[in-house]
Amino acid sequence: MSAKNSYDVLVVGTGLYGAVFAHEAASAGKRVLVIDKRQHIAGNICTEQISGIHVHKYGAHIFHTNDRRVWSYITKFAEFNRFTNAPVANFHGELFSLPFNMYTFHRMWGVTTPEEAAACIAAQRAEVKGEPRNLEEQAISLVGRDLYEKLVKGYTEKQWGRDCRELPAFIIRRLPVRMTFDNNYFNALFQGIPVGGYTAMVARLLEGIEVRLGVDYLKEKAELDRLAGQVVYTGPIDAYFSYRLGTLEYRSVRFETELLHMPNYQGNAVVNYTDKETPWTRIIEHKWFTFGKADDGSDLPDTIISREYSAEWQPGDEPYYPVNDEKNSRLYDQYRALADKEAHVIFGGRLGAYRYYDMDAVIAAALDAAEEWLKV
Numbered sequence: 001m002s003a004k005n006s007y008d009v010l011v012v013g014t015g016l017y018g019a020v021f022a023h024e025a026a027s028a029g030k031r032v033l034v035i036d037k038r039q040h041i042a043g044n045i046c047t048e049q050i051s052g053i054h055v056h057k058y059g060a061h062i063f064h065t066n067d068r069r070v071w072s073y074i075t076k077f078a079e080f081n082r083f084t085n086a087p088v089a090n091f092h093g094e095l096f097s098l099p100f101n102m103y104t105f106h107r108m109w110g111v112t113t114p115e116e117a118a119a120c121i122a123a124q125r126a127e128v129k130g131e132p133r134n135l136e137e138q139a140i141s142l143v144g145r146d147l148y149e150k151l152v153k154g155y156t157e158k159q160w161g162r163d164c165r166e167l168p169a170f171i172i173r174r175l176p177v178r179m180t181f182d183n184n185y186f187n188a189l190f191q192g193i194p195v196g197g198y199t200a201m202v203a204r205l206l207e208g209i210e211v212r213l214g215v216d217y218l219k220e221k222a223e224l225d226r227l228a229g230q231v232v233y234t235g236p237i238d239a240y241f242s243y244r245l246g247t248l249e250y251r252s253v254r255f256e257t258e259l260l261h262m263p264n265y266q267g268n269a270v271v272n273y274t275d276k277e278t279p280w281t282r283i284i285e286h287k288w289f290t291f292g293k294a295d296d297g298s299d300l301p302d303t304i305i306s307r308e309y310s311a312e313w314q315p316g317d318e319p320y321y322p323v324n325d326e327k328n329s330r331l332y333d334q335y336r337a338l339a340d341k342e343a344h345v346i347f348g349g350r351l352g353a354y355r356y357y358d359m360d361a362v363i364a365a366a367l368d369a370a371e372e373w374l375k376v
Ligand SMILES: Cc1cc2nc3c(=O)[nH]c(=O)nc-3n(C[C@H](O)[C@H](O)[C@H](O)COP(=O)(O)OP(=O)(O)OC[C@H]3O[C@@H](n4cnc5c(N)ncnc54)[C@H](O)[C@@H]3O)c2cc1C
Pocket: 012, 013, 014, 015, 016, 017, 018, 035, 036, 037, 038, 042, 043, 044, 045, 058, 059, 060, 061, 062, 063, 064, 215, 216, 217, 218, 219, 234, 235, 236, 253, 320, 321, 348, 349, 350, 351, 357, 358, 359, 360, 362
């Protein structure tokens, strides 16, 4: 057993938050130990190479940001390719472009000008009078019935496991509509996928830092706490406090991944299935994140697809999307108050903060937290 405080900081979690914090601390000369209960690094952005294809193990991850500080930081650890997310929607075999734009409107109504498209939407929106009372009315009041029926309804009902008329209107505040021929899903200055995969990028962040895998902090807390005066905890905040106030809820996702001996299954990285009858919400074809090429530039002969199913979350399942409704937000605030009393622990990342964070926001938060800590 190592001596008391043989490290300056113990980082719990090798996800993006933990890796960035650890890198910053080590670069400033601190003695850093990083642990993870999983057998691999990189947390939920982990990519695993199978048949030359970088498979996004915990769901498709597309890096996108408007934050120049984050972009110039992360590109030190990976070169990014020019991948642009342009998902396709499949409604009972009819294909539409996403996000809603002139290609979508042309396919839906045969219109060819923005003026005609705007007129179609305006006529259909008028159906909802007064304040929308549920998600269905909210969506129709934003984009009209046709787009709602074919591209929003089934997908949203699969995601939430409930009828859109039983879901609150606030879930959909905006449904962006573009009056241009532009299938680029993200409004971001910078976008791409790290060449060589996300795991290699995280490995570069952790280079030269001691990492122990298969170590659950909460199972060995007393011993591990003796190793460092400061802890950075990126696991679930309620688990840290042994769920003593109750369990924070999540929506989960189940993936069915399959290797297919064919070069091209669906011709796109992301296809959303927007009808209610198809049980999965999306199919990801991983090779298209790298344009069908292996790391050495050769064509990949096979393909790997993942069908995504939205799933009810049970304690013990992988937590994916926090449910930031009133009940869970209140419970989180109570845990946050307990966390504020743990002076030697920084709670960070998506699970520590019980927030849906895109990767760029996680990097920014970890950089800020490390800077703050290093000042002291
Ligand atoms: C399905 C899905 C798709 C997404 N797609 C995108 C996208 O396209 N673009 C984008 O920008 N963002 C995306 N995100 C968000 C992205 O996944 C997060 O921003 C990022 O993974 C957060 O990193 P993190 O370090 O906070 O958490 P994690 O990656 O979850 O890392 C936490 C780590 O802590 C470890 N840990 C937890 N408890 C313990 C313990 N007790 N002991 C030891 N280790 C522990 C875990 O094993 C894990 O490795 C997506 C998220 C989901 C759910």
